[in-house]
Amino acid sequence: MINGKNISFSYDKNQVLSNINIEAAAGNIVGLIGPNGSGKSTFLRILYATLESQSGTVFIDEVAISKISSRDLPLHLSVVAQEDTPVLPISVVEMVLLGRSPHRSSLQSYSKEDYQIVTNVLQRVGIRHLAERNFSDLSGGEKQRALIARALAQEANHLLLDEPTNHLDIHYQHEILQLVQSLGVTTIIVLHDLNLAARYCDEVVLLNEGKVVSSGSTKDVLVPDIIEPVYRMSVNTYYDKDCFQLIFSPERQA
DSSP states (O other): OEEEEEEEEEETTEEEEEEEEEEEOTTOEEEEEOSTTSSHHHHHHHHTTSSOOSEEEEEETTEEGGGSOTTTHHHHOEEEOGGGOOOSOOBHHHHHHGGGGGGSOTTOOOOHHHHHHHHHHHHHTTOGGGTTSBGGGSOHHHHHHHHHHHHHHTTOSEEEEEOTTTTOOHHHHHHHHHHHHHHOSEEEEEOSOHHHHHHHOSEEEEEETTEEEEEEEHHHHSSHHHHHHHHTSEEEEEEETTEEEEEEEOOOOO
16 A cells, blocks of 8 residues: 655745645555646655655555665565666666666576566566666567566556657557556555546546646546546547546636
C-alpha cells in the first residue's frame, strides 16, 4: 500500500501542491491525471523521495518513507521515471541488472541468482531475445519494457511510473499498460490520456492547479460534470461491455 497524506509543496513562493492525498491499495493501479502543470510529476517525485514535501507524509505499507533509508527504499519501491533513459552504451541485460543493485554491496559481483532473476523478468516483459542488444538501439516500446524489467528486477512490491506511454504510438501504449496491469503490484502511474486511464486504472486522482479535484473509481471520476470544468472541453462517455471511453469535443466550455 502507498499513502500520501496532506502533501503540500512549493518552489519558492509558487505553490505547486496543496494538501494532496492519495491511497493505492495492495495490487491496485491508481492513475494520476490532470492538465499540464497540475502537479502530477512533482507529486510522483515526492512519493519516491527525490523531492521533500513542505508538509504531509508518504507511507509505504504504513511506514513513513522518512523512516526508510535510501539504501532500503529500492527494496520496497521501484520507479520508472521520464529521465530514466541511460546515455551510456549499455546492453539491455546490463541495464536490467542495475535493478539488482539494492540487493548487493558495491563490492559484490552479480550472482547466478541475479542473472536468473534478470532472465526471468526479461521473459516476463517479452524482450528476452533483446538481452544483448544495445539499449539505445531499441524502439520506444522496447525501451519502456526494458525499464519496467529493471524495476521488476528490484523485486519491490510497489511501482511508480511517470508517463510511461509518452511518445509511444497507440499499439505500444496499450502494450505497455497491459504489461503493467498484468504485474499485480501496487502501482501509481502518471497518465495524460484519460481513455488509457479509464481502461487500465482501478482508481484515478484528478489534479488541477495543484489540488485534488476528485478521486475514486474511474467510473465515478471520469464523468462530464467533473472532467469538463478541468479540461474546458465538452465530454461524452461511451460504454462498451466492461470498458468505457471518453469522447471530447473541441468546443470550449464557458
